Amino acid sequence: xxxxxxxxxxxxxxxxxxxxxxxxxxxxxxxxxxxxxxxxxxxxxxxxxxxxxxxxxxxxxxxxxxxxxxxxxxxxxxxxxxxxxxxxxxxxxxxxxxxxxxxxxxxxxxxxxxxxxxxxxxxxxxxxxxxxxxxxxxxxxxxxxxxxxxxxxxxxxxxxxxxxxxxxxxxxxxxxxxxxxxxxxxxxxxxxxxxxxxxxxxxxxxxxxxxxxxxxxxxxxxxxxxxxxxxxxxxxxxxxxxxxxxxxxxxxxxxxxxxxxxxxxxxxxxxxxxxxxxxxxxxxxxxxxxxxxxxxxxxxxxxxxxxxxxxxxxxxxxxxxxxxxxxxxxxxxxxxxxxxxxxxxxxxxxxx
Amino acid sequence: xxxxxxxxxxxxxxxxxxxxxxxxxxxxxxxxxxxxxxxxxxxxxxxxxxxxxxxxxxxxxxxxxxxxxxxxxxxxxxxxxxxxxxxxxxxxxxxxxxxxxxxxxxxxxxxxxxxxxxxxxxxxxxxxxxxxxxxxxxxxxxxxxxxxxxxxxxxxxxxxxxxxxxxxxxxxxxxxxxxxxxxxxxxxxxxxxxxxxxxxxxxxxxxxxxxxxxxxxxxxxxxxxxxxxxxxxxxxxxxxxxxxxxxxxxxxxxxxxxxxxxxxxxxxxxxxxxxxxxxxxxxxxxxxxxxxxxxxxxxxxxxxxxxxxxxxxxxxxxxxxxxxxxxxxxxxxxxxxxxxxxxxxxxxxxxxxxxxxxxxxxxxxxxxxxxxxxxxxxxxxxxxxxxxxxxxxxxxxxxxxxxxxxxxxxxxxxxxxxxxxxxxxxxxxxxxxxxxxxxxxxxxxxxxxxxxxxxxxxxxxxxxxxxxxxxxxxxxxxxxxxxxxxxxxxxxxxxxxxxxxxxxxxxxxxxxxxxxxxxxxxxxxxxxxxx
Numbered sequence: 001x002x003x004x005x006x007x008x009x010x011x012x013x014x015x016x017x018x019x020x021x022x023x024x025x026x027x028x029x030x031x032x033x034x035x036x037x038x039x040x041x042x043x044x045x046x047x048x049x050x051x052x053x054x055x056x057x058x059x060x061x062x063x064x065x066x067x068x069x070x071x072x073x074x075x076x077x078x079x080x081x082x083x084x085x086x087x088x089x090x091x092x093x094x095x096x097x098x099x100x101x102x103x104x105x106x107x108x109x110x111x112x113x114x115x116x117x118x119x120x121x122x123x124x125x126x127x128x129x130x131x132x133x134x135x136x137x138x139x140x141x142x143x144x145x146x147x148x149x150x151x152x153x154x155x156x157x158x159x160x161x162x163x164x165x166x167x168x169x170x171x172x173x174x175x176x177x178x179x180x181x182x183x184x185x186x187x188x189x190x191x192x193x194x195x196x197x198x199x200x201x202x203x204x205x206x207x208x209x210x211x212x213x214x215x216x217x218x219x220x221x222x223x224x225x226x227x228x229x230x231x232x233x234x235x236x237x238x239x240x241x242x243x244x245x246x247x248x249x250x251x252x253x254x255x256x257x258x259x260x261x262x263x264x265x266x267x268x269x270x271x272x273x274x275x276x277x278x279x280x281x282x283x284x285x286x287x288x289x290x291x292x293x294x295x296x297x298x299x300x301x302x303x304x305x306x307x308x309x310x311x312x313x314x315x316x317x318x319x320x321x322x323x324x325x326x327x328x329x330x331x332x333x334x335x336x337x338x339x340x341x342x343x344x345x346x347x348x349x350x351x352x
Numbered sequence: 353x354x355x356x357x358x359x360x361x362x363x364x365x366x367x368x369x370x371x372x373x374x375x376x377x378x379x380x381x382x383x384x385x386x387x388x389x390x391x392x393x394x395x396x397x398x399x400x401x402x403x404x405x406x407x408x409x410x411x412x413x414x415x416x417x418x419x420x421x422x423x424x425x426x427x428x429x430x431x432x433x434x435x436x437x438x439x440x441x442x443x444x445x446x447x448x449x450x451x452x453x454x455x456x457x458x459x460x461x462x463x464x465x466x467x468x469x470x471x472x473x474x475x476x477x478x479x480x481x482x483x484x485x486x487x488x489x490x491x492x493x494x495x496x497x498x499x500x501x502x503x504x505x506x507x508x509x510x511x512x513x514x515x516x517x518x519x520x521x522x523x524x525x526x527x528x529x530x531x532x533x534x535x536x537x538x539x540x541x542x543x544x545x546x547x548x549x550x551x552x553x554x555x556x557x558x559x560x561x562x563x564x565x566x567x568x569x570x571x572x573x574x575x576x577x578x579x580x581x582x583x584x585x586x587x588x589x590x591x592x593x594x595x596x597x598x599x600x601x602x603x604x605x606x607x608x609x610x611x612x613x614x615x616x617x618x619x620x621x622x623x624x625x626x627x628x629x630x631x632x633x634x635x636x637x638x639x640x641x642x643x644x645x646x647x648x649x650x651x652x653x654x655x656x657x658x659x660x661x662x663x664x665x666x667x668x669x670x671x672x673x674x675x676x677x678x679x680x681x682x683x684x685x686x687x688x689x690x691x692x693x694x695x696x697x698x699x700x701x702x703x704x705x706x707x708x709x710x711x712x713x714x715x716x717x718x719x720x721x722x723x724x725x726x727x728x729x730x731x732x733x734x735x736x737x738x739x740x741x742x743x744x745x746x747x748x749x750x751x752x753x754x755x756x757x758x759x760x761x762x763x764x765x766x767x768x769x770x771x772x773x774x775x776x777x778x779x780x781x782x783x784x785x786x787x788x789x790x791x792x793x794x795x796x797x798x799x800x801x802x803x804x805x806x807x808x809x810x811x812x813x814x815x816x817x818x819x820x821x822x823x824x825x826x827x828x829x830x831x832x833x834x835x836x837x838x839x840x841x842x843x844x845x846x847x848x849x850x851x852x853x854x855x856x857x858x859x860x861x862x863x864x865x866x867x868x869x870x871x872x873x874x875x876x877x878x879x880x881x882x883x
Contacts (some may be wrong), residue, residue, distance in 0.1 A: 183456075
């Protein structure tokens, strides 16, 4: 039954119906957002000063070859028809075929996305584990040397060009010290040794119980992941510090202290508890940024992730690949937002 | 990565290397060749479709052809490969190849004349981008049943008219000449595609290597063919790893994790040159840099102005500064190492001579627009031209644009001047002669956008007929002489100033011997390599 009587004799909606309604609203917003994203990407792809036909036939092709390829790509049809056909294909899981790889875009994304997911997850983990405590301590010890050190760490993280830091990291830890593996996901001797189950080599090597490959993959991922983690750390620690400062100056904290509560309980049980919701947003944003793929990090470390995939496709006018990649990245943003919303409900009673 | 970033990263690495040298911590196995290269241009491995550099590198090592170049003696020209001999009919239209006995594909199937027939017919029928290399001889999907025919141990090809035998055979050395295993390919056919989709990512050849795997933007792995008719290659595995960044390639080379680095920029070349155990090779490639002026322009169409422009280029200044090590001066449309190539470079920067030529044409100061694509070295060349042209009273306005924008205007014959590059399509002189010096119908309606002479509205002053004559000349030496003569006239009269030829600089471990990148005419060969 859709309606129940409340104590006042009025009718209000049952929890099941509320849930169904919320689910439909959420799905509706996902569909509208995805359609909007696809439409904008599609239009940008069409108005950009790059020529997908030239990318196929080459600049030395004759006019008849050019025209044939133009028609083959369906570019002679009205743009709205082209878009409708594209959406129809995407609904059926067909992002088209990449010009660059001669493979279906969905297959390419299934190959490159796990590489980015693996890197970004470790990166954001490093950022959280180091960044949150650093931000909390910096706020609690405001103005102390720890705060100054945290500020410098964050400043360097914000301001140093990532390619430079990456190359320096490679030079020192790989080139000179030999502590980490070089560019690529694994050394040449370990390529294709473990069967690809998830596409994430660390997990696949664990599943295969191949510890040599695991160790080699770990030695390859540690440097780029630390680099990305450092950038997350810079952002997360500064935001944590700022949130904490706001809470620590609130009256309820003073009250807690006056009541004789221990300082650690004041910080972690009161102040920190109240910044969790804000931190979730910051961490989700940071993770989403890393999942987009850090193009320069991927280039320097020869990491075949989604960032370099989309960039290479864009520079080569491979619009099927660009749009497929963009749709996936857009979907990730939306899913992370939904996940953040769900976590709000866990951590914030008002959102329940 | 832009020029500033590139400089910064190189400077940083150079500084750090100065403080602490990179020890060679690792070494690749003696039977394995590991190469760092940019392989993101590979779109397919199918020899009927592959038309990019990295794809050609794979194809040359995986597929044999009827005739091919010997990597240890490229100057000798095409040599017998799957065809042990051939005869040419009296009318010069039919070449009959006799197949070499006892050669097997990687599958174990014998290489037959039927496979050669299938492979060549397949190129024509599929009609992919590089198919013009064969279809220019009059082969069509409709007539291949009669024009490309296997009989017993021979395969016969009949062209639509007489062509120089060297022209036809040179074209068969291109990637599209790769002979595929008919049985394997047809077993993997989908929707009548003659195995095109399958061959995009798999191989079915008889060459010294077979393709083990191609991961786009990641790696290409080749394994040696122990039954190769020329003997099993010393390198049992070849791994080409996609490494985009020059500085990263250099680090890997100096550390011994790779044997060859193919995309080092000038700064990293200079740095790697000082490293222990690293050798830098210079090899001429086919790419040319040139400028051309539109003959619809009332001033630029004057013969003296065309001449003057060639004296307004600071060839040496550019070669010795921002193009150092990357390009060498070359003023002819055939790249060095091509049949008929010449070394004469008569022009140098001479402002006074250019002024005199302009004065003799009755031309005062004027203004032109040069179109250039947004590539660093092309923009720098255009800026140099802007400077030297100004000294003779010619104001050059540089329009930088995307390939679509600039090429679109160039193809529509709208640009006053174009600054660009040209790479040969196949290893025969006609590939460049047939575009720089060939334009049978010089009208807008002809729409011959593939011809550079047409794009510049140049009627070639009689060179079109000479190109037609050279392409049917049967004697190879006479033919070479004809191209030399065409280029001599071209240099003097054409609205083109060919400026530079590309040099590819490669960093190599000194342990690696006999690595040949293929010069201007072909692709890299891994099978002669030893360590």
